[in-house]
Amino acid sequence: MFAQIAFNGLVTGVIITLPALAVTLLFGVLKFPNFAIGGMMTVAAYMVFALNAQLGWPLVVAAAIVAVVFGGLSIVIDQLTFKPLRDRGGITLMVASLGLGLILENIARVFYGNAARSFAYELARPFRFLDIRMNREQMIAMIVAVVAMAAMYVLLTRMPIGRAMRAVADNPALALVRGIESPHIIRWTNFIAGVLLAIAGVLVGMDRALEPPVGNNYLVPVFAAAILGGLGSPLGAFAGALIIGLLSELSTLVIAPNYRIGVPLVVIALILVFRPQGLFGQPYIRK
Amino acid sequence: MSTAGPPQGARPPQGERREATQGAHHTSAPILVASGLHAGYGAGDILKGVDIELPRGTIVTIIGPNGSGKSTLIKTLSGLLPARQGDILLNGKRLNDMGPPKRVRAGLSYVPQEYNVFRNLTVLENLKIAREFMADGRPGSGKGVISDELLALFPQLAGKFKVLAGNLSGGQRQMLAFACALAVTPEVLMLDEPSAGLSPKYMSDIFETVKRVNDSGVSVLMVEQNAIDALSISTSCMVLANGRVRLNGRADEILGMRDLQSLYLGDSRDDEPARA
Numbered sequence: 001m002f003a004q005i006a007f008n009g010l011v012t013g014v015i016i017t018l019p020a021l022a023v024t025l026l027f028g029v030l031k032f033p034n035f036a037i038g039g040m041m042t043v044a045a046y047m048v049f050a051l052n053a054q055l056g057w058p059l060v061v062a063a064a065i066v067a068v069v070f071g072g073l074s075i076v077i078d079q080l081t082f083k084p085l086r087d088r089g090g091i092t093l094m095v096a097s098l099g100l101g102l103i104l105e106n107i108a109r110v111f112y113g114n115a116a117r118s119f120a121y122e123l124a125r126p127f128r129f130l131d132i133r134m135n136r137e138q139m140i141a142m143i144v145a146v147v148a149m150a151a152m153y154v155l156l157t158r159m160p161i162g163r164a165m166r167a168v169a170d171n172p173a174l175a176l177v178r179g180i181e182s183p184h185i186i187r188w189t190n191f192i193a194g195v196l197l198a199i200a201g202v203l204v205g206m207d208r209a210l211e212p213p214v215g216n217n218y219l220v221p222v223f224a225a226a227i228l229g230g231l232g233s234p235l236g237a238f239a240g241a242l243i244i245g246l247l248s249e250l251s252t253l254v255i256a257p258n259y260r261i262g263v264p265l266v267v268i269a270l271i272l273v274f275r276p277q278g279l280f281g282q283p284y285i286r287k
Numbered sequence: 288m289s290t291a292g293p294p295q296g297a298r299p300p301q302g303e304r305r306e307a308t309q310g311a312h313h314t315s316a317p318i319l320v321a322s323g324l325h326a327g328y329g330a331g332d333i334l335k336g337v338d339i340e341l342p343r344g345t346i347v348t349i350i351g352p353n354g355s356g357k358s359t360l361i362k363t364l365s366g367l368l369p370a371r372q373g374d375i376l377l378n379g380k381r382l383n384d385m386g387p388p389k390r391v392r393a394g395l396s397y398v399p400q401e402y403n404v405f406r407n408l409t410v411l412e413n414l415k416i417a418r419e420f421m422a423d424g425r426p427g428s429g430k431g432v433i434s435d436e437l438l439a440l441f442p443q444l445a446g447k448f449k450v451l452a453g454n455l456s457g458g459q460r461q462m463l464a465f466a467c468a469l470a471v472t473p474e475v476l477m478l479d480e481p482s483a484g485l486s487p488k489y490m491s492d493i494f495e496t497v498k499r500v501n502d503s504g505v506s507v508l509m510v511e512q513n514a515i516d517a518l519s520i521s522t523s524c525m526v527l528a529n530g531r532v533r534l535n536g537r538a539d540e541i542l543g544m545r546d547l548q549s550l551y552l553g554d555s556r557d558d559e560p561a562r563a
Contacts, residue, residue, distance in 0.1 A: 157412075160415075160416075160419045160420070163408065163412055163415060163416050163419075164416065164419075164420065166405070166407065166408060166412075167405045167408060167416050169407075170405040170406060170407045170408060171402055171405055171406070173367060173399070173402075174399065174402060174403060174404075174405065175405075176366075176367065176386065176387035176388055177365055177366075177367065177387045177388075177391055177396075177397045177399070178391070178416055178417055178420055178421060178467065179388045179391045179392055179417075179420035179421040179422075180388060180416070180420045181386075181388050
């Protein structure tokens with residue numbers, strides 16, 4: 001029983017790893033919490049649905065194409081929505097992102113209604129390992145999330161563009177006088193966040209039914225994971241997501257399952273009181 | 288540097304301005320020239336028509352009281368703060384319309400006073416970023432390992448490549464900032480208060496390093512509160528007060544002035560218009 005719940009928590013954790021990483025990357029470079037990520041996940045998931053369930057493309061192909069296209073779309077969204085507001089401060093950008101998230105969710109609703117839908121792929125019988133029941137969707141989610149995290153680690157630590165993203169997140173003014181063109185880095189950050197959100201949208205759609213609020217339903221645990229790990233810290237996002245996933249599921253051992261949605265909120269409150277910079281974040285110094 | 292004299296209407300303090308200005312003369316062509324520079328934050332100007340010239344291969348130190356505009360000047364030259372009026376020329380090429388990254392790639396390297404390393408990146412990552420993004424086909428540019436010559440200049444960094452820059456001591460951080468600014472050999476190195484907050488041991492290391500960098504052919508423009516040590520390695524000096532150049536001359540002459548202290552701290556009488 002405990003092992004099964006812990007496994008389910010691990011799966012929940014890896015699913016929120018990707019959007020948590022997108023949140024932390026966007027916050028690190030652009031310095032505002034982007035609440036549009038929920039709506040973006042929803043739209044990306046429906047784009048995959050259109051190619052996969054409506055046009056008959058294999059799910060993997062549809063997901064890969066949408067991931068790249070949605071990366072580009074994220075750059076466009078940033079240029080149209082956030083760039084004109086960049087000089088007005090983080091609060092303005094945060095409010096704009098909340099509005100954008102609602103707009104995106106309702107665009108999905110306009111085209112597909114409120115009915116729950118699912119991707120078209122062959123269902124497989126669940127299997128048991130060490131008395132833990134696992135299904136194929138869970139294994140796919142684990143593998144995809146681990147591969148995506150490994151790719152992000154290589155990008156951020158081994159590649160010039162990744163180092164530059166971390167440098168801009170660390171000290172934007174110094175990055176300029178070290179020759180880093182911030183607009184270029186902002187575009188790359190949005191592209192990578194868009195790819196992560198598109199993949200996350202597919203995983204979420206596979207884990208649960210695809211419906212318009214599906215992305216925004218993940219906002220609280222995703223932000224709890226990013227804040228717990230330390231906003232701006234990719235490693236923190238990974239650790240925070242796993243902790244939030246495990247805590248949410250394990251909490252059902254002592255509280256009614258309906259109340260587990262409150263666990264991330266409690267974590268946010270506790271971390272903001274006792275360690276505002278999160279587990280892996282640096283204390284923020286206003287300069 | 289020799290041509291930037293006192294602004295019209297300013298009164299020479301203690302009668303020594305003329306001698307010092309006449310004493311400053313260099314034969315080499317200036318590599319960096321700024322003329323009629325106005326810049327500031329908000330509504331008012333902090334720099335009110337500053338003219339400077341940095342002769343090639345020299346060290347020019349800017350001194351002046353707090354709030355005189357020293358850091359504003361160097362930030363304006365780097366491009367972090369836009370010039371409202373005036374021209375900035377590097378090797379005769381106008382820089383005004385270039386952002387900081389393009390100015391760096393044109394050869395104008397800058398070490399800020401604080402927060403001058405990426406604290407959450409390792410020493411090696413800081414150096415790699417400098418090489419990867421400051422390069423533009425100039426000597427020392429390109430990707431790959433850090434040159435032996437550069438490492439020889441900064442023995443303090445040996446064995447610390449995997450350490451997070453934020454975990455270095457103040458002096459080591461300053462050395463890393465220098466190393467990053469020099470990772471791609473610049474034409475001009477601009478330093479904002481390089482000795483600020485450092486122990487006396489590191490202070491002497493810093494000025495010694497600046498001298499060695501200059502000996503390697505890099506022109507240096509330095510803002511410094513520690514005027515005595517800075518002037519002892521400098522070719523010439525500029526005293527800034529209230530956003531204007533008050534004195535401009537050879538470093539050894541200014542160092543020898545009896546009232547350097549009053550110049551360095553600023554003299555309110557300088558703001559009075561000259562009497563006819």
